[in-house]
Amino acid sequence: MDRKKKITLAAIGAVKAAIIVFGLVVSIIVIATYISPEESGDYLTQNVAENGPFIGWLQNNPTPFFLLIVLPLLIILAADIVYLVYFALKRESKLSEKERDAIAEKAKEEARAELLKELGEEEKGQGK
Structure with a gap:
Protein backbone atom coordinates (compact mmCIF):
# COMPACT_ATOMS: atom_id res chain seq x y z
CA MET A 1 0.00 0.00 0.00
CA GLU A 92 -6.45 -13.66 -3.22
CA SER A 93 -5.01 -16.81 -1.78
CA LYS A 94 -1.34 -16.67 -0.86
CA LEU A 95 -0.79 -20.12 -2.33
CA SER A 96 0.63 -20.37 -5.81
CA GLU A 97 -1.05 -22.44 -8.51
CA LYS A 98 1.58 -25.19 -8.12
CA GLU A 99 0.99 -25.40 -4.37
CA ARG A 100 -2.78 -25.63 -4.86
CA ASP A 101 -2.34 -28.38 -7.46
CA ALA A 102 0.06 -30.27 -5.17
CA ILE A 103 -2.40 -30.07 -2.27
CA ALA A 104 -5.26 -31.26 -4.50
CA GLU A 105 -3.14 -34.14 -5.86
CA LYS A 106 -2.10 -35.20 -2.35
CA ALA A 107 -5.75 -35.14 -1.22
CA LYS A 108 -6.74 -37.30 -4.22
CA GLU A 109 -3.99 -39.81 -3.44
CA GLU A 110 -5.02 -40.01 0.22
CA ALA A 111 -8.67 -40.46 -0.75
CA ARG A 112 -7.75 -43.15 -3.29
CA ALA A 113 -5.62 -45.01 -0.72
CA GLU A 114 -8.39 -44.84 1.86
CA LEU A 115 -10.95 -46.09 -0.67
CA LEU A 116 -8.75 -49.02 -1.67
CA LYS A 117 -8.21 -49.88 1.98
CA GLU A 118 -11.96 -49.83 2.66
CA LEU A 119 -12.69 -51.94 -0.43
CA GLY A 120 -10.04 -54.45 0.66
CA GLU A 121 -11.62 -54.69 4.11
CA GLU A 122 -15.08 -55.19 2.57
CA GLU A 123 -13.79 -57.99 0.30
CA LYS A 124 -12.16 -59.72 3.28
CA GLY A 125 -15.40 -59.38 5.24
CA GLN A 126 -17.46 -60.89 2.39
CA GLY A 127 -14.97 -63.69 1.77
CA LYS A 128 -15.34 -65.09 5.29
Missing part, protein backbone atom coordinates in the same frame (compact mmCIF):
# COMPACT_ATOMS: atom_id res chain seq x y z
CA ASP A 2 1.46 3.35 -0.95
CA ARG A 3 1.88 6.26 1.44
CA LYS A 4 -0.97 8.34 0.01
CA LYS A 5 -3.47 5.50 0.38
CA LYS A 6 -2.37 4.86 3.97
CA ILE A 7 -2.83 8.54 4.85
CA THR A 8 -6.25 8.58 3.18
CA LEU A 9 -7.42 5.47 5.05
CA ALA A 10 -6.09 6.86 8.34
CA ALA A 11 -7.93 10.15 7.77
CA ILE A 12 -11.17 8.35 6.90
CA GLY A 13 -10.78 6.20 10.02
CA ALA A 14 -10.22 9.27 12.20
CA VAL A 15 -13.28 11.04 10.77
CA LYS A 16 -15.41 7.91 11.26
CA ALA A 17 -14.17 7.55 14.84
CA ALA A 18 -14.98 11.20 15.57
CA ILE A 19 -18.49 10.83 14.12
CA ILE A 20 -19.10 7.64 16.12
CA VAL A 21 -17.87 9.16 19.38
CA PHE A 22 -19.92 12.33 18.81
CA GLY A 23 -23.04 10.32 17.96
CA LEU A 24 -22.72 8.05 20.98
CA VAL A 25 -22.00 10.88 23.42
CA VAL A 26 -24.92 12.98 22.17
CA SER A 27 -27.22 9.94 22.24
CA ILE A 28 -26.27 9.14 25.82
CA ILE A 29 -26.78 12.75 26.90
CA VAL A 30 -30.15 12.95 25.12
CA ILE A 31 -31.38 9.74 26.74
CA ALA A 32 -29.95 10.39 30.22
CA THR A 33 -31.30 13.94 30.57
CA TYR A 34 -34.67 13.49 28.85
CA ILE A 35 -37.68 14.84 30.72
CA SER A 36 -40.72 12.82 29.70
CA PRO A 37 -44.27 14.16 29.34
CA GLU A 38 -45.34 12.08 32.37
CA GLU A 39 -42.88 13.92 34.64
CA SER A 40 -43.80 17.47 33.75
CA GLY A 41 -46.64 19.21 31.97
CA ASP A 42 -44.33 21.67 30.20
CA TYR A 43 -41.64 19.15 29.28
CA LEU A 44 -40.83 20.75 25.88
CA THR A 45 -39.73 24.02 27.42
CA GLN A 46 -38.11 22.27 30.36
CA ASN A 47 -35.97 20.04 28.07
CA VAL A 48 -34.57 23.10 26.30
CA ALA A 49 -34.12 25.12 29.51
CA GLU A 50 -32.35 22.39 31.50
CA ASN A 51 -30.36 20.67 28.75
CA GLY A 52 -29.41 23.48 26.41
CA PRO A 53 -30.79 24.41 23.01
CA PHE A 54 -29.18 21.62 20.95
CA ILE A 55 -29.81 18.68 23.30
CA GLY A 56 -33.28 20.00 24.19
CA TRP A 57 -34.13 20.39 20.51
CA LEU A 58 -33.02 16.80 19.82
CA GLN A 59 -35.09 15.57 22.78
CA ASN A 60 -38.18 17.37 21.56
CA ASN A 61 -37.78 16.44 17.86
CA PRO A 62 -37.11 12.74 17.23
CA THR A 63 -36.90 13.03 13.41
CA PRO A 64 -33.90 15.39 13.37
CA PHE A 65 -32.32 13.25 16.11
CA PHE A 66 -32.63 10.24 13.85
CA LEU A 67 -31.37 12.09 10.77
CA LEU A 68 -28.44 13.84 12.49
CA ILE A 69 -27.28 11.20 14.97
CA VAL A 70 -28.64 7.71 14.28
CA LEU A 71 -28.64 7.65 10.46
CA PRO A 72 -24.94 8.58 10.07
CA LEU A 73 -24.02 5.81 12.50
CA LEU A 74 -26.08 3.31 10.50
CA ILE A 75 -24.49 4.51 7.24
CA ILE A 76 -21.00 4.08 8.71
CA LEU A 77 -21.93 0.57 9.87
CA ALA A 78 -23.30 -0.36 6.42
CA ALA A 79 -20.23 1.09 4.67
CA ASP A 80 -17.90 -0.87 6.95
CA ILE A 81 -19.81 -4.10 6.27
CA VAL A 82 -19.70 -3.51 2.50
CA TYR A 83 -15.96 -2.74 2.66
CA LEU A 84 -15.33 -5.88 4.73
CA VAL A 85 -17.18 -8.07 2.23
CA TYR A 86 -15.42 -6.39 -0.71
CA PHE A 87 -12.02 -6.84 0.91
CA ALA A 88 -12.70 -10.47 1.84
CA LEU A 89 -13.82 -11.34 -1.71
CA LYS A 90 -11.01 -9.39 -3.37
CA ARG A 91 -8.20 -10.90 -1.33
